[in-house]
Amino acid sequence: MKRQTSRILSSLTSAARQGLPDGCGLIGLCLLSGGTAAQQGARQSTLQPASTQAQSIELLWWIMLWAGVAIFLAVMALLAWALWHGRHRESPLGLTASKNFVLLAGVAIPALVLVILVGGSLLLGRSIASTPPPDAIQVRVTGWMWWWEIEYLDSAGNVTATTANEMHVPVDRPVAIELVSGDVIHSFWVPQLQGKTDMVPGKVNSSWFVATEAGQYRGQCAEFCGLQHALMAFVVVARPEAEFNAWLAHQAEPAPTPTTDAAQQGLEVFEQSCGQCHRVRGTRAVGVIGPDLTHLASRRTLAAATLTNNQGHLAGWIGDPQRVKPGNKMPRTLLSPQDMNNLLAYLGTLE
Amino acid sequence: MHKSPTYDQTPEATAPLSQTWQSPPGFVSWFTHVNQRQIGYRFVVTSLIFFALAGVLALIMRLQLIAPENTLLGADFYNQLFTMHGTTMMFFFAVPAMEGLGIYLVPLMIGTRDMSFPRLNAFGYYVYLIAGVSLFVALFLGMAPAAGWFSYVPLANIAFSPGKGMDFWTSMITFIEISALAAAVELIVTILKQRAPGMTLNRMPLFVWSILVMSFMILFAMPTVMAGSVLLALDRAFDMQFFVASGGGDPLLWQHLFWFFGHPEVYIIMVPALGIISTVIATFTRKPVFGYTALVLALVATGFVSFGLWVHHMFTTGLPHLGLSFFTAAGAMIAIPSGVQVFCWIASLWGTRIRFATPMLFVLGFFAIFIIGGLTGVMVASIPFDTQVHDSYFVVAHLHYVLIGGAVFPFFAGLYYWYPKMTGRLMSERLGKWSFALIFIGTNLTFFPMHQLGLEGMPRRIYTYLEGMGWGDLNFAITLAAFVLAAGFLLTLINAVISRTRGAEAGDNPWQADTLEWAATSPPQNYNFRHLPVVNSRHPLWDEADLTRRQYVKGLRADRRELLVTTLLEAQPQSVLIMPGPSIWPFLLALVVGFGFLGFMFQPLLFVVGFALSFFAITGWLWPRKPWISTKEN
Numbered sequence: 001m002k003r004q005t006s007r008i009l010s011s012l013t014s015a016a017r018q019g020l021p022d023g024c025g026l027i028g029l030c031l032l033s034g035g036t037a038a039q040q041g042a043r044q045s046t047l048q049p050a051s052t053q054a055q056s057i058e059l060l061w062w063i064m065l066w067a068g069v070a071i072f073l074a075v076m077a078l079l080a081w082a083l084w085h086g087r088h089r090e091s092p093l094g095l096t097a098s099k100n101f102v103l104l105a106g107v108a109i110p111a112l113v114l115v116i117l118v119g120g121s122l123l124l125g126r127s128i129a130s131t132p133p134p135d136a137i138q139v140r141v142t143g144w145m146w147w148w149e150i151e152y153l154d155s156a157g158n159v160t161a162t163t164a165n166e167m168h169v170p171v172d173r174p175v176a177i178e179l180v181s182g183d184v185i186h187s188f189w190v191p192q193l194q195g196k197t198d199m200v201p202g203k204v205n206s207s208w209f210v211a212t213e214a215g216q217y218r219g220q221c222a223e224f225c226g227l228q229h230a231l232m233a234f235v236v237v238a239r240p241e242a243e244f245n246a247w248l249a250h251q252a253e254p255a256p257t258p259t260t261d262a263a264q265q266g267l268e269v270f271e272q273s274c275g276q277c278h279r280v281r282g283t284r285a286v287g288v289i290g291p292d293l294t295h296l297a298s299r300r301t302l303a304a305a306t307l308t309n310n311q312g313h314l315a316g317w318i319g320d321p322q323r324v325k326p327g328n329k330m331p332r333t334l335l336s337p338q339d340m341n342n343l344l345a346y347l348g349t350l351e
Numbered sequence: 352m353h354k355s356p357t358y359d360q361t362p363e364a365t366a367p368l369s370q371t372w373q374s375p376p377g378f379v380s381w382f383t384h385v386n387q388r389q390i391g392y393r394f395v396v397t398s399l400i401f402f403a404l405a406g407v408l409a410l411i412m413r414l415q416l417i418a419p420e421n422t423l424l425g426a427d428f429y430n431q432l433f434t435m436h437g438t439t440m441m442f443f444f445a446v447p448a449m450e451g452l453g454i455y456l457v458p459l460m461i462g463t464r465d466m467s468f469p470r471l472n473a474f475g476y477y478v479y480l481i482a483g484v485s486l487f488v489a490l491f492l493g494m495a496p497a498a499g500w501f502s503y504v505p506l507a508n509i510a511f512s513p514g515k516g517m518d519f520w521t522s523m524i525t526f527i528e529i530s531a532l533a534a535a536v537e538l539i540v541t542i543l544k545q546r547a548p549g550m551t552l553n554r555m556p557l558f559v560w561s562i563l564v565m566s567f568m569i570l571f572a573m574p575t576v577m578a579g580s581v582l583l584a585l586d587r588a589f590d591m592q593f594f595v596a597s598g599g600g601d602p603l604l605w606q607h608l609f610w611f612f613g614h615p616e617v618y619i620i621m622v623p624a625l626g627i628i629s630t631v632i633a634t635f636t637r638k639p640v641f642g643y644t645a646l647v648l649a650l651v652a653t654g655f656v657s658f659g660l661w662v663h664h665m666f667t668t669g670l671p672h673l674g675l676s677f678f679t680a681a682g683a684m685i686a687i688p689s690g691v692q693v694f695c696w697i698a699s700l701w702g703t704r705i706r707f708a709t710p711m712l713f714v715l716g717f718f719a720i721f722i723i724g725g726l727t728g729v730m731v732a733s734i735p736f737d738t739q740v741h742d743s744y745f746v747v748a749h750l751h752y753v754l755i756g757g758a759v760f761p762f763f764a765g766l767y768y769w770y771p772k773m774t775g776r777l778m779s780e781r782l783g784k785w786s787f788a789l790i791f792i793g794t795n796l797t798f799f800p801m802h803q804l805g806l807e808g809m810p811r812r813i814y815t816y817l818e819g820m821g822w823g824d825l826n827f828a829i830t831l832a833a834f835v836l837a838a839g840f841l842l843t844l845i846n847a848v849i850s851r852t853r854g855a856e857a858g859d860n861p862w863q864a865d866t867l868e869w870a871a872t873s874p875p876q877n878y879n880f881r882h883l884p885v886v887n888s889r890h891p892l893w894d895e896a897d898l899t900r901r902q903y904v905k906g907l908r909a910d911r912r913e914l915l916v917t918t919l920l921e922a923q924p925q926s927v928l929i930m931p932g933p934s935i936w937p938f939l940l941a942l943v944v945g946f947g948f949l950g951f952m953f954q955p956l957l958f959v960v961g962f963a964l965s966f967f968a969i970t971g972w973l974w975p976r977k978p979w980i981s982t983k984e985n
Contacts, residue, residue, distance in 0.1 A: 043821065044808030046739045057735050061806075064736065068726040078697055079718055086702035098641045098698040106694030107687060114683040114729070121733035122676050128735050129672040145511075179669075184506040185602060187667060187742065191808040195738025198668045200603060201505055202596025205669035222667075222742045222810045224499050226506055227426045230813035306817070326426060 044218040046191040050238065051209040053128050053194045060124055067113065078105070128195070132208035136174035139167065143179075143186030143199040145225060146232035146328060147291055147304040152248060153178075161251040162281075164291030165234040165304045168248070170241035171214050179205040184226060190219035190236050198223055211238035218305065227327035233305035254282025255294050258349050266346025269339045277330070280350065290330060297350045303328075311344055318343070365881055368909040372464065372877035375933055382477075383933035385469035387458050388875060390476050392773060394451025395766075397476075398444050401483055403844065405439035408432045410837055417830040419818040429814035430497035431516070435490050437500025438520065441616060442527055443483045445758055446569075449623040450534040452765055453562040455773065457538060459868035459875060460556050462547030462884045464914055465930055467540040468533075470937045470972065475533035477941030482527040485949060489519040496520035499812060501613065502583065504594035504605045509587040518952035521584040526948045528573040535569035538562055545914060546922040547867065548904060549886040556866045556889075557633075557640065560647050561626025564654045565619050571658065572615040579608035588955055603668060610661035617753065618657035622650055624761035625692060628714055631764050632696055634864040635711040636703040639890060642695035649688035649695075656685045666737045675734055682732030689725055693718070708862075709783030713764035716791045720756030724749060727802070742812075745805025751798045763790070763843060770847065771861050775873045776854030778846050786842035793836025800825045800832075865890035870901075883907065883915055886922075931976070940968035 049055040085091060093101065138153040152161045169175045179188050181199035189196035194209040211217075221232035239247070258264045267283060274293075275285030281294045299309050303325055307313040316323075318340070321330040335343065374384040384390070412432050415424040424432070458466060466472050489495045496516040498507040507517050542563045546555065555563075583605065585591040592598030594605045633640045640646065662670065662678040696718075705711060727749040731737045740746055763786075771777045809822050816822050860869035869892055871879055882903035888894040895901045904924070907913045912930035917923055947961015 046806050046808060054739075057739050060733065060736050061730075061739075064730045064733070068730065072722055072726060075693065075697075075722055076719065079700070079715075082697050082701040083705060083715075086704050090704050091702035092638065093641070093698050093701040095641075098695075098701075101698050101701075102642060102645065102691060102694045105697075106690040106692075110686055110690040114686055117729065117733065118680055118683045121679060121735060125672060125676070125679075125734040128738075184511055185503055189808075189810070191739060195735060196667050196741060197738070200596075200668060202602065203669060218808075220808065220810055224430075224503070224506070224742075224812040226498075226511060227430065229810075230426065230815050 044189075044191045044220060048192055050213040050215060050217060051193040051211050053209045054192055055212070056124055056128070057195060060121065063120075064117070067117070071113070132174050132176035132206075136176035136208060137170065138176050138178070139169075140178040140180065141167070141188055141199070142182050143188070143221065143225070144182045145184060146221070146228040146325070148232075148234045149182070149291065150234075152251070161248055162292040163251055163295065163299070164293075165301060166237065166299045167219075167234065168237045168239060168244055169211055170244040171211050171238050173241055174208055174210050176208045177206065179207060185223050186221045186225050186232070187223035188219065189222040190217050192217040193219075193236060193238075196222045211236075214238050214240060216300075220305075228325050231304060231306045231325050235300055235305055237300075250298075251295055255280045255350055257282075258346055260345065262342045262345040263349050264346075265339075266342035266344070269335065269343045270346055273333050273335065273339075273343075293347070293350060295350055297348055311348065314347060315340065315344055365876065365878075368878045368881065369876060371910060371912055374877070380933065382938040383935045385465075385473045385931065385933055385937070386877065387454055387466045387469065387472060388773075388879075390469075390472045391451050391453075391455025393476055394447050394454060394479070395773075397480060397483070398448035398451055399844065399847075401439050401443040402448070403840070404487065405436050405444060406837060406840060408436040408439070410833060412436065413830040413833040415814060416816075416826050418827065419816050419820065419823045421815060424814065426814045427497060428493075430499075430812070431490060431493075431495040433812055434496050434499050434520075435486065438486065438496070438524075439483070440754075441500060441620075442524065443479070443486070445620040445754070446531055446616070447479055448762055449562075449565060449620060449758075450531065450538070452627075452762075452769070453538050453565070453623060454534065456769065456868055457541060457559055457562055458545070459772075459871055459879055460559050460866050461542065461545060461550060462867045462870075462880060462886065463541070463545040464879045464883070465912070466537050467545060467928075468537050470931055470934050471533050472537055472937075473934075474937035474941050475530040475537070477938050478530040478533070478944065479527055481941060481945040482523040482530070485945075486519055486523050489516060494519070501609055502580075502605075504583065504586070504602045505596075507583065508594060509590070510595075515952060518584070518587060521580045521587065522948045522952055525577050525580045525584070526945065528577045529944070531569050531573050535566040535573075538566040539570070542566075543919050544916050544925075546917055547884050547886045548915070548917055548922055548924050550917075550922045552920055552922075554886060554889045557629040557643070557646055557650075558623070558626035558866075561623045561629075561650055564650045565622045568615050568619045568622065568654050568657070572612045572619060575608050576612035579605060579612070582608075584951070588951070603665070603670075606665050606668065607661070610664045611658070614661040614663060615654075615657045618653055620754065621757040622653060624717075624758045624765075625650060625653075627761040627765040627768075628692075628696065628717060630864075630866070631710045631714050631761075631768055632699050634768070634862045635706045635708065635714075636699060637863065638699070638703060639865075640695065641699040642691075643889065645691055646695055649691045652688040653685060656681060656688070660685065663732060663737075666734050667741050672734070679732050679734055683729060686725065686729055693722070708767075709778070709780055709787060710764040710768040710862075712784065712787045713760045713767065716787065717756055717760040717764070720752055720760060720791075720794060722756075724752030724754075724756050728753060740805050742810055743805035744801040744809045744811060747811055748798045748801035748805060751794075751801075755794050755798070760790075763787075766843070766847070768862065769868075770850070771854075771857030772868055772871075772873050772875070774851055774854070775857055776850050776852075777857050777861060778850040778854060782842055782846040782849075786839050786846060789835055789839030789842060791839075793832055793839050796832030797829055797836050800829055804829075860892065865893040867891055934972070936968055936972035940965060940972060943968050 047058060049058045140151045140153055142149040148165050150163050150167045151159045154160050179197055179199045181201045186199045187196045188199060193211060194207055197205050197207040199205060215238055217236045219234045219236055221229055258267050271284045275287055277287040277289040279286050279288060279292045301307060302309050302313055302317055306324060318333055320332055321328055322332060374386050374389055415421050415429055454472060494514055494516050496519055498512050498517060502520060505511055542559055582593040586593050592600045594600045594602050596602060629640045629646055659681040660678060662675060663682055666675055731740060731746065731749060767778050767783055804822055804825055807822060857873045859873055867884060870884060882905060885902035885904060904915055912932060914928045914930055915924055916926045916928050918925050943961050943964035947958045950957025950961055
């Protein structure tokens with residue numbers, strides 16, 4: 001039933017879309033033409049849930065929607081009848097009839113509906129807000145203006161691997177997330193996996209979910225956090241547990257030593273020009289202001305899921321980060337073409 | 352009290368009274384006016400100007416969102432726009448508009464000649480004007496606040512918003528709430544102590560009840576936002592750390608303070624609107640609304656329960672689930688008084704012959720739009736569902752359905768309904784119906800698709816979105832629809848301007864309504880009523896339609912401003928109050944207080960200067976007069 005409805009709704013929407021011109025072409029003002037991260041197929045619709053938590057919230061939505069539609073139509077029908085009724089001959093409701101009408105329709109029925117709704121919603125809320133099972137993978141996510149730092153923790157709470165703007169999780173195993181903020185309030189939201197939880201300075205919040213389908217899910221900051229709030233997104237990759245374990249083990253390793261000349265020179269450029277802010281484990285670049293770049297080349301996106309990660313975008317981003325995301329902390333780096341090529345060669349080795 | 356067959360309205364008979372209550376003409380004298388009708392009228396007109404300005408800001412935002420990755424506006428300017436849109440609509444349109452209607456209508460509806468504190472009234476208006484103009488000057492200088500109308504810390508604190516924009520916000524929000532509190536105190540005292548003899552609380556018009564409830568709500572809600580914004584100003588100016596986690600403060604304290612005001616604020620706007628609905632339905636069905644007591648109790652219950660809902664806005668902040676659950680229950684509870692009201696109105700409409708004039712159309716539009724907003728409101732009161740749609744476009748859709756349906760539609764109904772009383776002329780029905788149709792269609796086309804966008808994961812307050820998100824087509828359609836909506840509002844504004852000179856003559860009671868304001872002339876004379884009326888029922892003009900059979904109070908002097916004070920419950924005559932006349936001091940006080948608040952942004956010492964100067968203004972204000980001397984001798 002709900003699948004069907006969702007199909008009908010989406011076919012209606014796409015029908016509406018076909019009738020409309022392409023907004024971007026019409027205005028002709030697109031900056032980041034093509035190749036953006038979202039085009040990789042990662043969407044963020046609450047109506048395509050891929051975790052037990054998001055699925056139960058979706059079910060709650062469909063129940064509330066149809067209850068709401070029924071109530072709305074009933075009230076509108078009553079109103080229409082009330083208006084239609086006296087068109088030719090006045091026949092107002094008597095006092096007792098009015099009283100009973102208001103008590104029934106205005107008090108009794110809403111009270112009943114609301115008690116059911118509140119009860120159901122509280123039970124569901126309790127199961128979602130409960131503490132995660134002990135076998136959950138522990139991840140700490142820190143919100144920064146305007147990117148996400150993702151740290152995997154072992155059972156003792158030590159950091160085993162650090163990455164940014166891309167979180168991998170195993171399918172069918174609970175993932176417990178510790179949410180903190182490095183500056184202002186952000187909100188961690190991956191609509192297909194779990195509702196949002198804020199990251200509040202001075203507080204440690206938590207959330208958890210069990211992804212039920214492998215796939216890529218986009219998340220986006222949901223609390224206004226300043227200038228580039230709009231471009232603060234990330235990707236969650238859910239994959240079978242074995243693949244996930246291999247990925248995590250790889251992410252925990254330091255960066256490989258560059259082998260080609262170009263890459264070696266690129267490392268020097270990196271240590272000189274980028275190392276104050278960025279860290280690549282295993283090198284002298286130990287900055288903590290920007291994201292950890294140890295395995296940059298393995299990531300799918302750049303600039304907090306704003307651009308797909310390819311050499312062209314990377315060069316453009318390093319050359320002028322303020323054009324794509326004005327106001328972010330990364331300054332323009334003035335490099336000779338030679339240095340830039342070497343740097344890109346080095347960054348390409350950070351698989 | 353007399354049965355008065357000598358109700359003489361000829362100019363010769365009323366000239367002395369008229370002169371006593373006259374506001375002096377001329378530009379400079381404009382700043383000395385204190386009569387309630389002038390001040391109320393100014394509130395309404397000014398609020399409509401801010402409404403139009405905030406609407407234009409919204410249209411510019413819609414142009415930016417018309418396509419993905421649009422570069423029409425920069426991020427900073429967009430953030431200023433939505434901050435100013437929200438701030439203006441909530442603080443500078445909705446609340447002052449409702450207060451303005453209250454200030455204009457309440458004294459007329461309860462049969463008195465002015466408010467209890469006319470000069471405080473004028474002071475409140477200038478404070479409002481100065482605060483609103485200052486914020487828009489900041490916007491035109493490109494230094495408007497950009498941290499959202501809710502100004503969450505730490506983003507709004509000095510470390511992350513170092514510019515002057517946030518200082519404008521903290522200062523002007525604190526400042527304008529002075530105006531709201533002044534109006535609230537004023538309205539409460541006027542309603543409780545100046546009702547016409549015989550107008551017991553039980554006979555008070557429902558609109559007056561709604562203004563009374565609104566005023567009490569303002570009294571309890573506004574101080575918390577003032578406290579909050581003062582603390583934030585201290586954080587910003589003197590590094591006080593109230594909201595800084597690393598300094599032992601708490602960012603969530605701000606959210607509690609803000610929403611303890613912010614949630615009742617929505618009902619502060621809606622409650623008077625509900626009063627308008629009851630008034631219009633009674634008039635256009637030509638019979639009393641069913642369930643007077645139930646409707647009054649529903650208004651009071653709404654007022655009370657609305658103070659228990661503020662954590663609705665904080666479901667995702669990580670507060671304990673058990674605590675949050677109470678707010679879910681409270682959120683569901685407030686649906687009951689709303690349900691009672693809606694079904695009382697439907698019962699009132701049942702089987703009656705209705706005149707479908709423009710005010711009535713806006714009331715019917717209210718039903719459809721407000722109920723959708725109410726239903727999505729119950730949905731977002733559910734914690735698990737709220738974690739998915741909170742801060743998404745679903746909530747943008749919800750709040751616009753609630754506020755446009757629950758406040759703007761009724762306000763426009765009220766505008767069309769009372770315009771003839773305020774100006775003496777009717778607004779064009781033809782333009783009115785066109786305007787209604789465009790607004791109704793425009794509202795639905797603009798805001799309904801936003802539910803879908805929110806469910807598809809589009810967050811609020813984003814200046815752009817990537818092309819691959821698939822939100823482009825709906826946003827394109829929404830932007831077009833926003834212009835339909837704007838055209839609808841524009842038609843009413845045009846209608847209001849044109850009808851001022853070209854509208855049909857209204858007469859005293861064009862709608863054959865029941866309440867006392869329609870016993871005054873249109874527009875009312877300087878003194879509102881030649882003789883203060885005596886009231887014997889809830890519907891004085893229906894029950895005593897025959898002018899010569901009405902009872903009046905006699906014996907108030909015509910040569911100075913006098914009012915009748917009556918008892919709180921039964922409205923028995925108690926004493927005569929001598930009122931002050933025109934005065935420049937309220938304006939001067941507002942100027943120096945405004946100077947203090949604005950100066951504080953640049954140099955904290957200037958606040959002290961403004962404080963000192965306000966002593967002179969208050970001294971001038973309180974300078975003893977001889978109340979026993981009539982205006983002519985003065």
